[in-house]
Amino acid sequence: MTETLQTDVVVIGAGAVGENAADRIVRGGLSAVLVEAALVGGECSYWACMPSKALLRPGTALKEAQSLAGSREAVTGTLDAAAVLERRNSFTSNWDDAGQAEWVAGAGIELVRGRARLTGEREVEVAATDGRTLRISAQHAVVLATGSTPSVPPIEGLDTTDYWGTRDATSATEIPGRLIVIGGGVSGVELAQAYARLGSKVTVLARHDILGSFPEPVRALVQEGLEADGVEVRTSASPASVRKSDDGGVEVSLEGGDTVSGDRLLVSTGRHPALDGLGLEEIGLAPKKLDTDDSGRVMGVDGGWLYAVGDAAGKVLLTHQGKYEARATGDVIAARAKQEPGSAEPAAWSRYTATADRYAVPQVVFTDPEAAMVGRTLEQARADGVNASETSLEIAVAGSSLYADNYRGWAQMVVDEDRRVLVGVTFVGPGVSELLHAATVAITGEVPLDRLWHAVPAYPTISEVWLRLLEKYGL
Numbered sequence: 001m002t003e004t005l006q007t008d009v010v011v012i013g014a015g016a017v018g019e020n021a022a023d024r025i026v027r028g029g030l031s032a033v034l035v036e037a038a039l040v041g042g043e044c045s046y047w048a049c050m051p052s053k054a055l056l057r058p059g060t061a062l063k064e065a066q067s068l069a070g071s072r073e074a075v076t077g078t079l080d081a082a083a084v085l086e087r088r089n090s091f092t093s094n095w096d097d098a099g100q101a102e103w104v105a106g107a108g109i110e111l112v113r114g115r116a117r118l119t120g121e122r123e124v125e126v127a128a129t130d131g132r133t134l135r136i137s138a139q140h141a142v143v144l145a146t147g148s149t150p151s152v153p154p155i156e157g158l159d160t161t162d163y164w165g166t167r168d169a170t171s172a173t174e175i176p177g178r179l180i181v182i183g184g185g186v187s188g189v190e191l192a193q194a195y196a197r198l199g200s201k202v203t204v205l206a207r208h209d210i211l212g213s214f215p216e217p218v219r220a221l222v223q224e225g226l227e228a229d230g231v232e233v234r235t236s237a238s239p240a241s242v243r244k245s246d247d248g249g250v251e252v253s254l255e256g257g258d259t260v261s262g263d264r265l266l267v268s269t270g271r272h273p274a275l276d277g278l279g280l281e282e283i284g285l286a287p288k289k290l291d292t293d294d295s296g297r298v299m300g301v302d303g304g305w306l307y308a309v310g311d312a313a314g315k316v317l318l319t320h321q322g323k324y325e326a327r328a329t330g331d332v333i334a335a336r337a338k339q340e341p342g343s344a345e346p347a348a349w350s351r352y353t354a355t356a357d358r359y360a361v362p363q364v365v366f367t368d369p370e371a372a373m374v375g376r377t378l379e380q381a382r383a384d385g386v387n388a389s390e391t392s393l394e395i396a397v398a399g400s401s402l403y404a405d406n407y408r409g410w411a412q413m414v415v416d417e418d419r420r421v422l423v424g425v426t427f428v429g430p431g432v433s434e435l436l437h438a439a440t441v442a443i444t445g446e447v448p449l450d451r452l453w454h455a456v457p458a459y460p461t462i463s464e465v466w467l468r469l470l471e472k473y474g475l
């Protein structure tokens with residue numbers, strides 16, 4: 001049976017990003033239908049951010065207690081893996097999205113459960129989970145918030161071997177004896193450490209180095225942290241083939257001849273926008289990646305009614321940044337519908353653009369030590385034509401020595417010398433994730449270094465490293 005529905009805006013995908021886009025659209029006075037094929041809340045809530053951080057945090061808390069004389073003596077046991085998994089389950093609401101669906105209803109958004117595809121201009125068809133087919137006409141816009149899909153590397157034998165993706169690793173109910181991780185990116189290192197601390201013997205296979213987008217001192221300290229937990233980190237290790245071993249486990253053969261054996265294989269080799277099966281060809285698009293402007297509008301679509309946000313847009317694959325894009329896009333759709341001034345061609349840094357995507361994206365890698373970076377590295381800044389300098393030092397201040405015995409960390413600031421403002425800041429060390437937002441504010445606000453000098457860090461905190469950086473810079 002086919003039914004028709006009219007609304008102002010259709011949002012496809014109810015991950016964190018789609019939810020936020022629909023919320024802003026409704027707050028802006030328009031109606032919105034939100035279509036979800038699986039769980040409302042998406043990847044981050046059930047298979048990514050929340051469960052992975054829930055798997056990591058108890059190990060870090062234990063390590064923190066062990067890093068101080070006095071509390072160290074009080075810790076006599078090891079992690080209770082079953083209790084960690086149980087706590088993880090509570091953070092995913094046991095993979096039940098009733099609470100999220102309730103929030104959607106409370107926000108005045110109409111939820112349709114099913115798989116959506118574009119069938120023409122402002123037209124969406126949904127194969128609903130209850131068997132109906134819905135044809136939805138959107139008066140103003142359609143927003144793609146369909147997330148991303150794991151990229152599977154062309155490794156011989158992988159298609160016939162049983163392996164874990166990040167979804168399996170974040171929702172697992174058993175701790176493998178020996179875990180092989182292919183991919184030394186953010187997911188790979190976080191999950192490697194989580195499982196090592198839960199009792200697995202872990203080997204990471206990184207094609208080049210781990211955390212390739214971070215400066216070298218970060219990579220070195222995180223690698224040391226992994227190795228301290230017994231993780232074997234093999235860099236410049238390219239898997240050539242994979243096969244099931246005779247003992248029921250898995251064997252990975254590396255280019256050059258070495259073989260690594262394990263009980264489980266985790267493949268975490270990146271993700272790409274989920275655009276397949278969306279009917280983009282119906283409107284003359286067939287991209288691997290969409291081209292969007294800073295308001296989220298997809299370029300090359302007559303009438304400018306199609307938008308993409310979050311992982312689907314493929315600019316920054318991070319929840320907080322996708323939600324930021326969703327706020328800008330939701331607001332601009334509502335404003336354009338009302339022809340509000342400044343919404344047609346919004347200025348950079350207006351509420352209708354996600355300008356920070358280009359200058360000030362913060363990211364934390366929740367390993368122990370943590371790695372935290374915002375903005376550009378020295379190399380990125382120079383490649384962008386910025387007259388950039390770098391100042392870096394080891395984190396060794398009163399606050400860090402109190403935080404942990406034998407504290408080790410490193411900090412770097414990248415300065416645009418022509419404007420004397422920060423364009424990038426990186427920290428690595430225990431507890432540095434909470435330092436990052438100060439850097440994000442300084443970069444986004446383009447705070448002049450001579451004024452930043454007057455932002456005095458409280459004593460004794462790890463933030464004192466800001467003062468040391470500015471002093472070393474020459475202030």
Ligand SMILES: Cc1cc2nc3c(=O)[nH]c(=O)nc-3n(C[C@H](O)[C@H](O)[C@H](O)COP(=O)(O)OP(=O)(O)OC[C@H]3O[C@@H](n4cnc5c(N)ncnc54)[C@H](O)[C@@H]3O)c2cc1C
Pocket residue numbers: 012013014015016017018035036037038039040041042043044045047048049050052053114115116117145146147148166170187274277278309310311312316317318319320321322
């Ligand atoms: C292991 C792991 C850990 C991570 N940890 C972090 C972290 O700590 N911090 C961080 O910021 N980011 C983290 N990320 C990245 C983060 O998970 C993503 O950036 C975020 O989930 C993207 O949100 P989204 O709403 O764009 O997409 P998703 O959360 O993927 O949501 C998209 C939704 O669209 C639905 N959908 C797709 N196609 C259709 C269709 N045709 N019809 C209807 N519905 C459809 C899907 O079912 C899904 O629910 C992590 C990623 C991984 C893999």
Ligand SMILES: NC(=O)c1ccc[n+]([C@@H]2O[C@H](COP(=O)([O-])OP(=O)(O)OC[C@H]3O[C@@H](n4cnc5c(N)ncnc54)[C@H](O)[C@@H]3O)[C@@H](O)[C@H]2O)c1
Pocket residue numbers: 153154155182183184185186187188190205206207208211212238239268269270271317318363364365366
């Ligand atoms: N804490 C966080 O914010 C967090 C945590 C996890 C994931 N994420 C995000 O989710 C996205 C996906 O994470 P990810 O770690 O899968 O992707 P990624 O792009 O960060 O890392 C993928 C890694 O796999 C490697 N790789 C690719 N093909 C390979 C092959 N054939 N053999 C060996 N190695 C190969 C790459 O060199 C890279 O190091 C990322 O954009 C990341 O930012 C964020």
